[in-house]
Amino acid sequence: xxxxxxxxxxxxxxxxxxxxxxxxxxxxxxxxxxxxxxxxxxxxxxxxxxxxxxxxxxxxxxxxxxxxxxxxxxxxxxxxxxxxxxxxxxxxxxxxxxxxxxxxxxxxxxxxxxxxxxxxxxxxxxxxxxxxxxxxxxxxxxxxxxxxxxxxxxxxxxxxxxxxxxxxxxxxxxxxxxxxxxxxxxxxxxxxxxxxxxxxxxxxxxxxxxxxxxxxxxxxxxxxxxxxxxxxxxxxxxxxxxxxxxxxxxxxxxxxxxxxxxxxxxxxxxxxxxxxxxxxxxxxxxxxxxxxxxxxxxxxxxxxxxxxxxxxxxxxxxxxxxxxxxxxxxxxxxxxxxxxxxxxxxxxxxxxxxxxxxxxxxxxxxxxxxxxxxxxxxxxxxxxxxxxxxxxxxxxxxxxxxxxxxxxxxxxxxxxxxxxxxxxxxxxxxxxxxxxxxxxxxxxxxxxxxxxxxxxxxxxxxxxxxxxxxxxxxxxxxxxxxxxxxxxxxxxxxxxxxxxxxxxxxxxxxxxxx
Amino acid sequence: xxxxxxxxxxxxxxxxxxxxxxxxxxxxxxxxxxxxxxxxxxxxxxxxxxxxxxxxxxxxxxxxxxxxxxxxxxxxxxxxxxxxxxxxxxxxxxxxxxxxxxxxxxxxxxxxxxxxxxxxxxxxxxxxxxxxxxxxxxxxxxxxxxxxxxxxxxxxxxxxxxxxxxxxxxxxxxxxxxxxxxxxxxxxxxxxxxxxxxxxxxxxxxxxxxxxxxxxxxxxxxxxxxxxxxxxxxxxxxxxxxxxxxxxxxxxxxxxxxxxxxxxxxxxxxxxxxxxxxxxxxxxxxxxxxxxxxxxxxxxxxxxxxxxxxxxxxxxxxxxxxxxxxxxxxxxxxxxxxxxx
Numbered sequence: 027x028x029x030x031x032x033x034x035x036x037x038x039x040x041x042x043x044x045x046x047x048x049x050x051x052x053x054x055x056x057x058x059x060x061x062x063x064x065x066x067x068x069x070x071x072x073x074x075x076x077x078x079x080x081x082x083x084x085x086x087x088x089x090x091x092x093x094x095x096x097x098x099x100x101x102x103x104x105x106x107x108x109x110x111x112x113x114x115x116x117x118x119x120x121x122x123x124x125x126x127x128x129x130x131x132x133x134x135x136x137x138x139x140x141x142x143x144x145x146x147x148x149x150x151x152x153x154x155x156x157x158x159x160x161x162x163x164x165x166x167x168x169x170x171x172x173x174x175x176x177x178x179x180x181x182x183x184x185x186x187x188x189x190x191x192x193x194x195x196x197x198x199x200x201x202x203x204x205x206x207x208x209x210x211x212x213x214x215x216x217x218x219x220x221x222x223x224x225x226x227x228x229x230x231x232x233x234x235x236x237x238x239x240x241x242x243x244x245x246x247x248x249x250x251x252x253x254x255x256x257x258x259x260x261x262x263x264x265x266x267x268x269x270x271x272x273x274x275x276x277x278x279x280x281x282x283x284x285x286x287x288x289x290x291x292x293x294x295x296x297x298x299x300x301x302x303x304x305x306x307x308x309x310x311x312x313x314x315x316x317x318x319x320x321x322x323x324x325x326x327x328x329x330x331x332x333x334x335x336x337x338x339x340x341x342x343x344x345x346x347x348x349x350x351x352x353x354x355x356x357x358x359x360x361x362x363x364x365x366x367x368x369x370x371x372x373x374x375x376x377x378x379x380x381x382x383x384x385x386x387x388x389x390x391x392x393x394x395x396x397x398x399x400x401x402x403x404x405x406x407x408x409x410x411x412x413x414x415x416x417x418x419x420x421x422x423x424x425x426x427x428x429x430x431x432x433x434x435x436x437x438x439x440x441x442x443x444x445x446x447x448x449x450x451x452x453x454x455x456x457x458x459x460x461x462x463x464x465x466x467x468x469x470x471x472x473x474x475x476x477x478x479x480x481x482x483x484x485x486x487x488x489x490x491x492x493x494x495x496x497x498x499x500x501x502x503x504x505x506x507x508x509x510x511x512x513x514x515x516x517x518x519x520x521x522x523x524x525x526x527x528x529x530x531x532x533x534x535x536x537x538x539x540x
Numbered sequence: 541x542x543x544x545x546x547x548x549x550x551x552x553x554x555x556x557x558x559x560x561x562x563x564x565x566x567x568x569x570x571x572x573x574x575x576x577x578x579x580x581x582x583x584x585x586x587x588x589x590x591x592x593x594x595x596x597x598x599x600x601x602x603x604x605x606x607x608x609x610x611x612x613x614x615x616x617x618x619x620x621x622x623x624x625x626x627x628x629x630x631x632x633x634x635x636x637x638x639x640x641x642x643x644x645x646x647x648x649x650x651x652x653x654x655x656x657x658x659x660x661x662x663x664x665x666x667x668x669x670x671x672x673x674x675x676x677x678x679x680x681x682x683x684x685x686x687x688x689x690x691x692x693x694x695x696x697x698x699x700x701x702x703x704x705x706x707x708x709x710x711x712x713x714x715x716x717x718x719x720x721x722x723x724x725x726x727x728x729x730x731x732x733x734x735x736x737x738x739x740x741x742x743x744x745x746x747x748x749x750x751x752x753x754x755x756x757x758x759x760x761x762x763x764x765x766x767x768x769x770x771x772x773x774x775x776x777x778x779x780x781x782x783x784x785x786x787x788x789x790x791x792x793x794x795x796x797x798x799x800x801x802x803x804x805x806x807x808x809x810x811x812x813x814x815x816x817x818x819x820x821x822x823x824x825x826x827x828x829x830x831x832x833x834x835x836x837x838x839x840x841x842x843x844x845x846x847x848x849x850x851x852x853x854x855x856x857x858x859x860x861x862x863x864x865x866x867x868x869x870x871x872x873x874x875x876x877x878x879x880x881x
Contacts, residue, residue, distance in 0.1 A: 115768045130766055132759035134826040135752075143756055143767040146749050153747040 043106030045070045045203045045234045046091060046122065051100035053086050060086040062258040063100070066236075068203070068251075070105075073225060073235040075245040075266065078255035079278055079443075079471035084238055087255070088205055091236075093118035104203070123196025124205040125189055127212075127469070133181025138163030140180045141195050170194045170228075186217040190224065197233070204228075205236045210244055211469045214333030214497060215533060222248050240471060242274060243499075254278055278472055298322040300355070301460045301491020302344065307352035313339035314514045317352070321460070321491040326482065328502040329495040330533050331511035338379055340511070341464050341495035345369045345376040357459035357491075370399060375458030375490075377449050377466050385449040388438035392430050393419030395437050396451045403456070422451035427477065443474025450478055454485065461485055461492045467501055479504050497533060499526055573819065573835035576871060580842045588849040596845070598727060602796070604841035605734035606631070608834065609789035610812045611819075612741055613782035615833040618816055619745070620778050621758040621825025625689040625809055626674065627786040629696035632804035634666040634787035635659075635794040636700045638716065639709035649705045656713025660791065663716075667787025670696065671780035679775050693809075701802050709800040720795020730792040737785070741830045754778065758825030814865040815840050839868060 044067045053061040061083045068074045078084050089095045090102060093112055102109040110117035131140045138160045147158040163176035172190040174183065183191065189209055196204050206225075210218045225235055225248060237249055245252055246266055253263040254277040261277050262269075269277075302321040308314070314336030321327045331337040343350045349364030361368035370376070378384035386395045396419050397404055403418065405411035419433040426447045430440055437448055446466070453461060463482065467475040483504055486492050494501050502508050510518040510532040518532040584591035610627050617624045638659040643650025654662070674692055678685045722729045745751035753774050756764035765771050794800045819836025821828030843864050847857060 115766075119768075128762075130760065130763040132756050132763050132826065134759045134822075135755055139752065143764070144749060144753060144769050145767075146752065148749070153743065154749065154752070156747075 042070050043103075044068055046102070046104055046236075047106075048087065048091060048097075048102045049100055051087065051090060051097045051102070053083075053090065053095065053098050059258050061090075061097070064255060064258065064260040065100075066091075066253055066260070067263070068234060068236055070234055071229065071232060072250040073229055073237055073248055075237045075239065075249035075252040076255065077239065077242070077245065077252060077274070077278060079473060082255040082278075083258040084255055085207075088124060088207060088238070091205065092122055092124045119196075119199040119201060121201060122203045122205065123192075123199065123201040124207060125192045125196070125209060127208045129188055129192075131180045131183075131188060131192065133179065135180055136176065137167075137174055137178050137180050137183070137191055138176035140191065141166060141176070141198065166194055166198050167191075170197060184217075185212045186221065189221065193224070193228075197228075202232060203234045203236070205238070207238045208240065208469060209237075210239060210241060215530065216332060218244070240469065240475075242271060242472075245274075246271070275472060298324055299358070301325070301357055302493060303353070303355040304340075304344065305353045307340065307343060307350050307354065309336070309339055309343065309348065309350040312514065313348075314511065317511075317516055319509055319516065321493060323357075323459070323489050323491055324486050326486045326492040326494065326505045328505035328508035329493060329511065330497060330502055330508050330529060332497060332533050335511040335533070336514045337495045337497075337511045338464055341462050341493060342379075344460075344493065345374050345462050347378075370456070373456075373459030375453035375456065375461045377446075377453045377461075377463040379464040380468075381446055381449050386437045386445060386452075389436050391434045392423065392428065392437055392440070392448055393433040395448050396422045397455060399452050400455045418455065422448075422455065425454075426451045426481065441471075443470040446470050446474065446478065450481060454481075458485075458490055461490050462495075463493070463501075464495045465498065465501075466494065466496065467498055475500065499529065502529065570820065570829045570832045571835075573832070573839050576868075577835060577839055577842065580839065580846060584842065584846040584849065587846055591846065591849055596849075598731065600841050600845045601731045601734070602728045604837055605728075605730040606789040606793040606796075607808055607811055607815070607841075608734050608837045609737065609785050609792070610808060611815045611833050611837045612737060612830065613785040613789075614809075614812050615816050615819075615821050615828065615830060616741070616745075616754060616778050617782050618821050618823060619754045619758045619825060619828060620775055621761075622678065622685045622775065622779065623689060623823075624674065624779065624782055625686070626670065626692035626696055627782060627812065628805040628807070628809040629693045629700070630667055630670045630783050630786040630805075631790035631793065631808065632800070632802075632806070633670070633696040633700045633790075634663045635716065635790040636704060636709065636800045636802075636804065637666045638662040638791075639712055639794070639800045640703045642713050642716075643709055643711050648707055648709055648711075649703065650709065650711070656715050659713050659716040663787050663791050664784055667784040667790075668780055670787075671783030674783065675776045675779040678779065679772055697806070700804070704800070704802040706802050708802060710798070712794060712798060712800070716791065717795045717798055720792050720797070730796065733788075733792065738830060738834050745830050750774065750777075755826050758827070760826070811837075811840065811861075811865075814868075818865070818868040836868075840864065 047067045049065045050063050051061050051065060052059070052063055064083060064087065066076065066087065076084055076087070086095070090097050093109065093115070096112055104121045110121070132143070135143075141163045142159055146154040147162065149155045160176055167174055167176060170190075170193070172187075172194050174187050174191060180188070180191070193204060209221060213221060229235065237245070239245060249266050251263060252266050252269060252274065254261040254274065256278060299322070300320050301323045304320070305318050307317040317340055319327065329337045329340060339348060342348045344354055344356075346361060346364055346366040346369035354361065354363065356369060356372040356374050359372040361372045387398070393415055397415050400418075401408070401410075404415050416433060422428065423430060423433060428440075428447045428451065429444050437445055440448070450466070453463070461482070466478055466482070470478075479501065482492055482494070494505060496502060506522050508520045508524065508529060509516050510520065510529070512518075512533065520529060520532065581592065590596050610631065613627055614624060640649065641651055641654045641662060642656055642659045644652040670692065674689060677683045677688045719729050719733065724732055745754060753764060753769040756767065756769055757771050757774060761771055790805065793804065815837035816828070816833050817823065817836070818839065819828065819834065820832035840861075844857065844861065847860055852860065
């Protein structure tokens, strides 16, 4: 940070050098060009958005800005002064901090210890003074109004609390420039609201943010400036207010693909046989109660609700990941409750909530992951016919336009959007009668998202019923109707053509007509 | 879920984790085995009035002291999310090499190359060398620690068989016998050494930044690096120290038995892992305390002692030991409440 004399007034004076300036940054990994002469300038006190599709070079830029990697060419400066040496971690931490999507806290240690890791208060004899450390942690958390007990094991924190703790830790190093890498990806609407409130508070106290997100709506809500990267290059930097949504999407994708081109003309055959019937479903652990609904063949039904509303749990019950009292009937068959194989055999295809955790086996190949749920089609008596597997995999790669150099590449080597396509391919592998998707587009880029949602519509047209459990408005837009869950019950049903605010209000439990 | 968690007032959250407002629950888990140890003491006393006699208790402590040092070493290594299987054969080879070089020609396979005073330095140096080779392969060259130390276990065991011709070294010099046989203030030296090293380890792991960096590395190595911990250096120190401790344990055992058998240490590593896991050390790194590990090994040896006092035939002790380990795991699963990993 600049010294006191340079920080005249409120910390937003235009004469002040930019908090961070990267110019002509090039970074290559072997033959891959991750950044090609890209640059970024963030002025003090603003909240600056960095957007781009997966593979646009955002992550590489973040690792260069946080001093984890050195650029091959180009320079980075903080407040007008050149960046410190890579080895000087302390100097970097005083200038910039990053809250990554992947947690950088240590789950087994307490919050207090995480905050002051490797910079403990030490008494005589060099031993750590735990009471002093806890006191300092409590003071730090209180100073930035983070309501977390410093004695809690960090692994017990929610995603939201973890982010606040990481922000507090960054501030305690003296950094007043914080990079948030997709902070909202794992948060529900209410938590996002609180996060944004916190960002505004800190911004008023002179903290500068670089905000990375796939959700364009959030950028319009919280950011002052936006920079777009595409294919390792800097495309545009503009005030958010001067860049309409369509232009922003165009800058990201390189073509004029409209963000909202969902047709409203789909019709549903009301007489179609049921793909899914759920009646009086009540979970044993109280996650939801008395859920009834029916999905006809060819119909897309959304299950909306905030995190904790029970939407995810209902969808997981349908595919047998959880058991509950009540009936689930998939395409006329009643799978044994709590049995995933039975649900799949009845004709369900499933895209689970968190692809990293339940979606795929990272070190297995695209072909193996794609065919994981259809062993019977790979050969007889449990032996795998590799030719048949490769033929199925080739079909999947073509059908879902998975960008992979080879079906034998481990899934962990793909971008997020393509990983999700592999998971989707597997769900579609057995031509399901019912497709169940939970947060299908979380953390993937705009174009992959459009593509996957198109696939969902295509699947429905081919006669399958689709259930999408999500709180993502773009996911729900493809649905013929949306069931909204609030506090463990289905409270509202909204037909296609809703306005954003109606649905959000229903998810938050507000009644706009009252 | 996050909604409710955040809505909680800090005070309410604190109430749940502090019993009587003083002791954090995490601390209590370290004490989970203490009731079990007390129960075994009572049972032991019922089985045989000899059990709580000071002589018998010192006997338990002395027989466990060598294994306990291995537990100490393995605990450090497990906390940083590594594994060292070769500790048990280091325990045999290190004093074995010393005996080989020191024991005079004519008595077994001794070479008689060095005077007796060199025995202890040679033992510790062999331990350090094994540690350096392990650390180099695992950290410097990035090989899989489990397989590296498995290979090392076999190599070292074979080397001991090679230099000893499969026979036992006798006629050890007085310096090698000293630590295993002498008594300080009426208590065997090996007990003093074992308890002192555990006390030191408890303080280092709980109250120094070096010790805490072990937990940081085991919990999330990237986060530890980002916090400025020199992770490679810490790992080197841990692995080399572990091997030196194993050599020291071997020295104590050789001293107590006044010999180095060619199979010295064989099979110890299973007891060591069992004691560590029962004591609350996670095989996935970053969890558990040195005190917990100590209670783990103490419990195992107390139960063995009670069985011996109860007159269980020696042939059955092995099977019972295995059952004890399984039972202790089940008990700690019930008291700990969490799925073990």
